[in-house]
Amino acid sequence: MHSLTLLFDWLFASSARASLLIMVVFIVQAFLGHRAPARWRYALWLPVLIVLLMPGFPESTWSVGFILRTSSAPLPVPLLIQQAPALTATVPNIAASAISGPIPWLQMISLAWLIGAAGMVLLSVGAFMQTLSRIKRSQVPASAALLHEVTALARELGLRRTPRVWMASEIRSPAVIGLRHPTLLLPAHFERTLTAMETRFVLRHELTHIKRGDLPLNALLCLLLSLHWFNPLLWLAFLKARLDREAACDAQVLAREQQPARVAYGHTLLKVENAFSHHELSLGFVGIFQRGIALRSRIQSIATHPSQHLLMKTTLSLCILLLTFLGSTKAAPPDNNAPQVWIEAKFIEGSKQAKALLAPFAPAAPSSNLSGMFNDVQFSAFWKKIETTKGVDVLGMPLVLTRSGQETMSEFSREFAYKDAQGKAATKKLGIKLTLLPKVTRENRIDLDLSPEIVDFEGFLKHANGLEQAIFSERKVTAKVSMTSGETVLLRFPATSTEQTAVNRLPGDGSTKTKNVPKQMLVFVTARLVNPATGKPVDSNPATNPRK
Numbered sequence: 262m263h264s265l266t267l268l269f270d271w272l273f274a275s276s277a278r279a280s281l282l283i284m285v286v287f288i289v290q291a292f293l294g295h296r297a298p299a300r301w302r303y304a305l306w307l308p309v310l311i312v313l314l315m316p317g318f319p320e321s322t323w324s325v326g327f328i329l330r331t332s333s334a335p336l337p338v339p340l341l342i343q344q345a346p347a348l349t350a351t352v353p354n355i356a357a358s359a360i361s362g363p364i365p366w367l368q369m370i371s372l373a374w375l376i377g378a379a380g381m382v383l384l385s386v387g388a389f390m391q392t393l394s395r396i397k398r399s400q401v402p403a404s405a406a407l408l409h410e411v412t413a414l415a416r417e418l419g420l421r422r423t424p425r426v427w428m429a430s431e432i433r434s435p436a437v438i439g440l441r442h443p444t445l446l447l448p449a450h451f452e453r454t455l456t457a458m459e460t461r462f463v464l465r466h467e468l469t470h471i472k473r474g475d476l477p478l479n480a481l482l483c484l485l486l487s488l489h490w491f492n493p494l495l496w497l498a499f500l501k502a503r504l505d506r507e508a509a510c511d512a513q514v515l516a517r518e519q520q521p522a523r524v525a526y527g528h529t530l531l532k533v534e535n536a537f538s539h540h541e542l543s544l545g546f547v548g549i550f551q552r553g554i555a556l557r558s559r560i561q562s563i564a565t566h567p568s569q570h571l572l573m574k575t576t577l578s579l580c581i582l583l584l585t586f587l588g589s590t591k592a593a594p595p596d597n598n599a600p601q602v603w604i605e606a607k608f609i610e611g612s613k614q615a616k617a618l619l620a621p622f623a624p625a626a627p628s629s630n631l632s633g634m635f636n637d638v639q640f641s642a643f644w645k646k647i648e649t650t651k652g653v654d655v656l657g658m659p660l661v662l663t664r665s666g667q668e669t670m671s672e673f674s675r676e677f678a679y680k681d682a683q684g685k686a687a688t689k690k691l692g693i694k695l696t697l698l699p700k701v702t703r704e705n706r707i708d709l710d711l712s713p714e715i716v717d718f719e720g721f722l723k724h725a726n727g728l729e730q731a732i733f734s735e736r737k738v739t740a741k742v743s744m745t746s747g748e749t750v751l752l753r754f755p756a757t758s759t760e761q762t763a764v765n766r767l768p769g770d771g772s773t774k775t776k777n778v779p780k781q782m783l784v785f786v787t788a789r790l791v792n793p794a795t796g797k798p799v800d801s802n803p804a805t806n807p808r809k
Contacts, residue, residue, distance in 0.1 A: 269371035275313055276492045282309045282588045283498045289580065290501075299508035299562050301577045306502045308584035313485050318591040374491065381487035392431075392546075393438075399429040401449050407460075411445065414464050418472045434537040435463050436546045440480060443471045446546075454536045459529045462514070469510050470547050479547050506547075508562045515563065527560045599664040600701040601791035603798045606658040606671065606713075608693055609647065609783040631740050632753040632783075640749045640787070658695060662791075665701040670694060677718055679731040689733060691716050699788060705746065707788045712739040713752060715782060736782070746790040746799045754782040 286305050293302070403426045415423040424443040428451065436446045445467055448454075455463065470476065482499060489495045515523055534556055635643065647653060656673065663669040674692025681687045698710040714737040721729040742750050789798035 265371045265375060266367055269367075269374050271316075272374070272488060274318075275315065276489050276495065278318075278588050279309050279312045279489075279498075280492060280494045282312060282584055283494050285584060286498070287501075295562050297573065297577060299505065299512040301574070303502070303505040303509040304581060305577070305584075306498070306505065307581055308588050309498060310482075310485075311585050312588040313489070315589055318589055377490050378488050381490045382484075385483060385487060389546075395431040396427060396429045396446065399431040399449075401428050401430070403428045403447070404452060407447075407452055410461065411464060411468070414461070414468050418465070418468055420468065420472060424468070424471060434533070435467055437467050437470050437476060438546055440477055443476060448537055455529070455532065458525060459532060462526050462529045463533065465514050466510060469514050473510065473513065475506060475510070475547050504558065508559050511559055511563055523563055527563050530556060530560060530563075599666055601662060601664055601793070602699045602701065602707060603789045603791060604661045604663065604669075604671075604697055604699065604709075605787045605789075606661075606695050607785045608656040608658070608713075609785070610654040610656075610781065631742055631750060633751040634742070634744065635749040635751065635785075637747050640785070656693065658693070661697065663697070663699065665699055668696065668698040670696050674716075680729070682724070682728060682730045684728055689716070689718070689731070691718055691733075695784075695786075697786075701790065702743075705790060706743050707746065707790065708741070708743050709750070709786070709788055710739075710741050711750075711752070711786055712737065713754075713784045715754065738784075744788060746788065749785050749787040752784040752786070754784070 286309065289305060290297075290302055408426060411426055412423050422443075424437070424439075424445045426445045426447065428447045428449050430449045432446045432448045434448065435451070438444050438446060445464075451463075452460065482502070486495060486499050511526070515526055518526070647655065658671045658673060661669055661671050672692065672694045674690050674694065677689045677691045679687055679689065692715075694714045694716075696712040696714075700708040700710075702708060714735070717734045719732040719734055722732055723729050736754050738752055738754055740750070740752055744750060791797070792799050
């Protein structure tokens with residue numbers, strides 16, 4: 262069962278990657294339309310096929326997963342995150358015998374996939390064999406002239422062997438089948454329906470499928486479709502790829518033909534649609550039997566006949582390579598040898614007091630996104646005054662140990678339960694969250710991307726219908742700074758004293774009143790490199806380092 266789970270995990274991962282590529286291919290094809298040659302539109306499906314066949318995905322720092330890596334990625338060093346206690350609820354005692362083990366959902370889903378895949382294979386093979394049986398029972402001999410024409414065309418196309426020719430009343434439309442022994446299937450009234458030129462066009466089209474290797478590729482696609490039966494996007498992609506395959510085969514048949522021949526070929530496709538009824542052939546058949554919108558699209562591609570400009574070919578080639586790379590690579594694991602960084606953050610709330618304490622230090626702002634930068638001496642002196650000042654709320658976030666190039670998040674929050682404007686139960690996470698991404702340069706400087714975010718509950722707003730609406734404020738700032746080990750950067754949230762309004766319920770009569778709540782939030786973030794030899798933080802001025 263464990264092997265089955267691993268197989269399903271791989272299959273699901275490749276199916277998800279292929280789905281993303283399929284959507285990209287659809288977008289690219291819709292943008293290009295019939296301006297791109299048919300064979301190149303068909304080649305755009307190559308990255309999807311490669312991703313579905315890959316037994317594993319190589320790691321790369323240029324992969325989409327690495328670029329979009331989030332804080333949920335595992336870290337090679339412990340990440341310290343502290344959260345405020347959530348609201349608790351009383352849970353009745355339950356006898357140990359009444360507690361059942363966890364339901365193995367993954368094993369059950371894997372088993373369901375296996376049953377579905379086996380069923381799909383059996384149904385496809387059964388339908389294929391049943392169709393062949395009907396064909397053999399109604400088979401009629403082909404004329405000598407037709408066999409001679411097939412032999413001549415096979416030699417002209419460079420086929421290693423002349424395919425077998427089966428004619429039967431159960432064959433509704435020309436097609437080819439077979440892997441080891443390719444076979445050309447033709448309706449019993451094929452020769453009586455088409456002219457000599459039309460016959461030659463149809464035979465050349467079917468034999469070109471054999472020349473191009475479409476039969477083994479079609480069998481592979483059918484197998485992949487059976488394995489990924491749960492993915493509707495792959496079914497849609499398979500149908501579109503078959504249409505593009507027919508258009509690519511048309512283009513190869515008409516590669517050296519002039520416009521009159523192209524017009525005659527288009528009329529032949531229309532005549533085939535009207536003369537030969539569509540039969541429900543199984544997925545193992547390759548033929549000329551597209552109808553309706555699909556056939557009109559093929560004829561439009563034949564009439565357009567886009568020229569293969571070098572720029573178009575180069576662009577499509579690069580597009581195929583890029584899609585293959587993005588779809589087949591995964592995020593490289595974190596570098597265990599990357600420098601370690603200690604990060605410490607403090608939040609201070611207090612308007613006049615904090616502003617007055619900052620004045621003597623006059624930190625110079627290195628950029629428009631920051632309010633200042635402290636060295637060790639300045640920050641130590643400032644913090645001593647903060648500790649002895651009343652009316653200033655201080656919140657110290659836990660220390661975070663991470664590595665260069667790894668995004669981390671420190672959070673101090675709790676879940677707040679309330680009812681929304683429609684009276685439905687809802688929850689909101691209140692508190693402070695700090696997202697950090699340090700990168701250590703060759704000069705041992707720390708390039709720090711930081712984004713603190715604060716979510717507060719401001720009170721309730723009572724509506725005329727009697728329902729109360731919870732009011733929240735969400736504030737977020739972002740900054741990028743280059744600093745030395747031990748320096749502290751200062752960020753200042755926008756003041757809310759003149760704009761923020763809180764609505765609080767008064768006891769007794771249930772009425773409300775509004776008051777202005779001045780708020781000034783300062784964020785201090787200190788980053789220190791870790792000495793790999795001692796494992797201790799490194800300050801720009803070791804003499805002032807209290808952790809030495």
